[in-house]
Amino acid sequence: MNTPYYLLEERLLRRNLALIKQVADEAGVEIILAFKAFALWRTFPIFREYISHTTASSLYEARLAAEEFGSKAHTYSPAYTEEEFPQIMACSSHVTFNSLGQFARFRPMVEAAGNPVSCGLRVNPEYSEVEVELYNPCAPGTRFGVTADLLPDDLPQGIEGFHCHCHCESDSYQLERTLVHLEEKFDRWLPRLKWLNLGGGHLMTRKDYDTRHLITILKGLRARYPNLRIILEPGSAFAWQTGPLVASVVDIVESRGIRTAILDVSFTCHMPDCLEMPYQPTVRGAVTLPAEAVKGAAPDEHIFRLGGNSCLSGDYMGSWQFDHELQIGETICLEDMIHYTTVKTTMFNGIGHPAIALLRTDGTIEVLRSYRYEDYRDRMC
Numbered sequence: 498m499n500t501p502y503y504l505l506e507e508r509l510l511r512r513n514l515a516l517i518k519q520v521a522d523e524a525g526v527e528i529i530l531a532f533k534a535f536a537l538w539r540t541f542p543i544f545r546e547y548i549s550h551t552t553a554s555s556l557y558e559a560r561l562a563a564e565e566f567g568s569k570a571h572t573y574s575p576a577y578t579e580e581e582f583p584q585i586m587a588c589s590s591h592v593t594f595n596s597l598g599q600f601a602r603f604r605p606m607v608e609a610a611g612n613p614v615s616c617g618l619r620v621n622p623e624y625s626e627v628e629v630e631l632y633n634p635c636a637p638g639t640r641f642g643v644t645a646d647l648l649p650d651d652l653p654q655g656i657e658g659f660h661c662h663c664h665c666e667s668d669s670y671q672l673e674r675t676l677v678h679l680e681e682k683f684d685r686w687l688p689r690l691k692w693l694n695l696g697g698g699h700l701m702t703r704k705d706y707d708t709r710h711l712i713t714i715l716k717g718l719r720a721r722y723p724n725l726r727i728i729l730e731p732g733s734a735f736a737w738q739t740g741p742l743v744a745s746v747v748d749i750v751e752s753r754g755i756r757t758a759i760l761d762v763s764f765t766c767h768m769p770d771c772l773e774m775p776y777q778p779t780v781r782g783a784v785t786l787p788a789e790a791v792k793g794a795a796p797d798e799h800i801f802r803l804g805g806n807s808c809l810s811g812d813y814m815g816s817w818q819f820d821h822e823l824q825i826g827e828t829i830c831l832e833d834m835i836h837y838t839t840v841k842t843t844m845f846n847g848i849g850h851p852a853i854a855l856l857r858t859d860g861t862i863e864v865l866r867s868y869r870y871e872d873y874r875d876r877m878c
């Protein structure tokens with residue numbers, strides 16, 4: 498294949514799905530796919546072998562759940578509009594509201610439609626161990642969720658569940674500590690509800706994640722609140738380490754002792770989390786070094802910064818040490834680039850999306866989608 502392309506490996510995807518299903522079955526909970534991290538609908542037939550539902554954050558995602566996944570979505574949005582809400586109800590089994598005001602505004606629509614959805618409220622336990630402010634939904638002044646002090650003793654009629662999201666690539670021990678705060682603040686309401694959605698960020702497919710501990714604490718939560726159906730909706734966990742973004746070196750430039758290999762992909766267009774989080778991805782066959790290591794490195798050390806092909810000055814990452822001198826035309830594999838990439842990829846600067854391919858278990862490669870000039874043109878009009 499011509500580069501660039503994302504290569505999703507079916508074998509690795511099924512490995513993650515099998516583990517997630519095992520956790521859900523043993524813990525007696527439901528784990529559903531969050532489209533905000535992964536929404537390649539051509540792979541949904543594989544997912545349906547392991548899970549039954551998905552979570553949406555917009556009308557388009559809710560439609561994707563109903564029309565392509567084949568089941569109605571668990572939908573949450575920071576704010577719904579009157580124009581879209583009837584369609585969201587039609588595509589959803591559960592709808593979570595971000596505020597009491599939003600629920601009051603749309604409750605008449607729900608009742609007029611014959612209560613077709615189970616309504617919930619997002620709550621904020623005012624506790625999160627997410628260190629990067631950009632990804633912390635419980636940071637001071639957050640726009641997400643209702644704090645306990647703002648809830649009435651008797652919830653508005655029609656609220657059947659709570660939704661709580663305060664993790665990002667977190668482990669089971671962080672969830673355990675979060676539950677302490679959640680239960681302390683919301684215990685008086687939890688026994689009256691039908692479901693509790695613990696949101697995403699549970700990276701249970703990471704190698705060092707303690708899934709036995711996760712199962713134990715989820716069982717304990719169910720024992721304390723037998724009335725609750727427990728739901729988790731991770732995104733990254735499903736597509737974690739399931740394939741690379743494959744690129745090529747198109748030029749090598751040097752400035753003030755810093756050598757940069759310019760690729761036919763862009764960090765800002767195709768890997769925005771690398772700049773937003775930020776984090777430096779693993780490159781196959783290279784050693785990841787501190788970013789400043791590229792400065793003044795001797796040529797025989799084979800240390801390079803990797804640069805994107807957009808005009809954004811900051812479209813680069815560094816440093817990596819290779820076991821040879823990079824050459825123009827050489828292939829570079831950026832590992833673990835399936836989650837939070839295809840859903841965030843942009844055409845800034847008119848740079849096309851990488852193709853998306855699926856490496857089947859029989860060794861064949863199926864191109865799920867490639868992109869043309871018309872895809873860019875049609876986005877701009």
